[in-house]
Amino acid sequence: MTEQERIDRKKFHEAFKRDMPLDGLLVAASGSLKIDVIKLDKMVQDLNPDYDSDNCTYKGVGGYSLSKIIGEVYGEELEGIINKYL
Numbered sequence: 001m002t003e004q005e006r007i008d009r010k011k012f013h014e015a016f017k018r019d020m021p022l023d024g025l026l027v028a029a030s031g032s033l034k035i036d037v038i039k040l041d042k043m044v045q046d047l048n049p050d051y052d053s054d055n056c057t058y059k060g061v062g063g064y065s066l067s068k069i070i071g072e073v074y075g076e077e078l079e080g081i082i083n084k085y086l
Contacts, residue, residue, distance in 0.1 A: 001033070005032070005033050006041050008020075008033075008084070009033070011077070011078065011081055012051070012078065012081060012082070015075075016043065020035060020085070021036045021039035021040050021043060022034060022035060022036060023036040031074065032085075033083060033085045034085055035085045037066070037086055040066065040082070041053050043064050044066060044069060044070065048069065048073060051064065051069050053066065056073070060079075061077065067079060067082075067083065071080055
Protein backbone atom coordinates (compact mmCIF):
# COMPACT_ATOMS: atom_id res chain seq x y z
CA MET A 1 0.00 0.00 0.00
CA THR A 2 1.32 3.42 -0.91
CA GLU A 3 1.58 6.31 1.52
CA GLN A 4 -1.19 8.13 -0.38
CA GLU A 5 -3.47 5.10 -0.06
CA ARG A 6 -2.83 5.07 3.70
CA ILE A 7 -3.70 8.77 3.92
CA ASP A 8 -6.86 8.28 1.86
CA ARG A 9 -7.98 5.30 3.97
CA LYS A 10 -7.46 7.35 7.12
CA LYS A 11 -9.54 10.24 5.73
CA PHE A 12 -12.27 7.79 4.71
CA HIS A 13 -12.31 6.29 8.20
CA GLU A 14 -12.44 9.73 9.84
CA ALA A 15 -15.47 10.69 7.73
CA PHE A 16 -17.44 7.45 7.88
CA LYS A 17 -16.18 5.99 11.19
CA ARG A 18 -15.79 2.74 9.25
CA ASP A 19 -13.12 1.09 7.14
CA MET A 20 -13.12 1.56 3.39
CA PRO A 21 -15.19 -1.29 1.87
CA LEU A 22 -12.64 -2.89 -0.39
CA ASP A 23 -13.23 -5.45 -3.12
CA GLY A 24 -10.81 -8.19 -2.09
CA LEU A 25 -10.60 -9.84 -5.51
CA LEU A 26 -9.84 -6.59 -7.32
CA VAL A 27 -7.30 -5.58 -4.69
CA ALA A 28 -5.56 -8.94 -5.04
CA ALA A 29 -5.62 -8.81 -8.84
CA SER A 30 -4.55 -5.18 -9.24
CA GLY A 31 -2.33 -4.73 -6.22
CA SER A 32 -4.02 -1.42 -5.42
CA LEU A 33 -7.07 -0.30 -3.47
CA LYS A 34 -10.43 -0.87 -5.15
CA ILE A 35 -13.68 0.03 -3.39
CA ASP A 36 -16.63 -2.36 -3.54
CA VAL A 37 -19.29 0.06 -4.80
CA ILE A 38 -22.19 -2.15 -3.66
CA LYS A 39 -20.88 -2.29 -0.10
CA LEU A 40 -20.18 1.44 -0.19
CA ASP A 41 -23.72 2.19 -1.37
CA LYS A 42 -25.18 0.05 1.43
CA MET A 43 -22.91 1.71 3.99
CA VAL A 44 -23.92 5.22 2.88
CA GLN A 45 -27.58 4.24 2.98
CA ASP A 46 -27.20 2.77 6.49
CA LEU A 47 -25.49 5.97 7.69
CA ASN A 48 -28.00 8.26 5.95
CA PRO A 49 -31.54 6.85 6.27
CA ASP A 50 -32.87 9.70 4.10
CA TYR A 51 -30.86 8.30 1.15
CA ASP A 52 -32.75 5.75 -0.95
CA SER A 53 -30.28 4.26 -3.39
CA ASP A 54 -32.94 2.16 -5.13
CA ASN A 55 -34.85 5.28 -6.15
CA CYS A 56 -31.86 7.67 -6.25
CA THR A 57 -33.45 10.06 -3.76
CA TYR A 58 -32.19 11.96 -0.74
CA LYS A 59 -34.71 13.54 1.61
CA GLY A 60 -37.34 12.86 -1.04
CA VAL A 61 -35.49 14.75 -3.79
CA GLY A 62 -34.69 12.76 -6.93
CA GLY A 63 -31.51 12.60 -8.94
CA TYR A 64 -29.16 11.54 -6.14
CA SER A 65 -26.40 9.24 -7.28
CA LEU A 66 -24.02 7.70 -4.77
CA SER A 67 -21.35 10.17 -5.84
CA LYS A 68 -23.70 13.14 -5.43
CA ILE A 69 -24.77 12.25 -1.88
CA ILE A 70 -21.16 11.61 -0.84
CA GLY A 71 -20.13 14.99 -2.20
CA GLU A 72 -23.03 16.78 -0.54
CA VAL A 73 -22.92 15.07 2.85
CA TYR A 74 -19.20 14.31 3.24
CA GLY A 75 -17.57 16.91 0.98
CA GLU A 76 -15.85 17.09 -2.37
CA GLU A 77 -12.50 15.90 -1.03
CA LEU A 78 -13.98 12.60 0.14
CA GLU A 79 -15.96 12.27 -3.07
CA GLY A 80 -12.67 12.60 -4.98
CA ILE A 81 -10.93 10.05 -2.77
CA ILE A 82 -13.72 7.53 -3.33
CA ASN A 83 -13.87 8.13 -7.08
CA LYS A 84 -10.11 7.49 -7.25
CA TYR A 85 -10.57 3.92 -5.96
CA LEU A 86 -13.72 2.90 -7.83
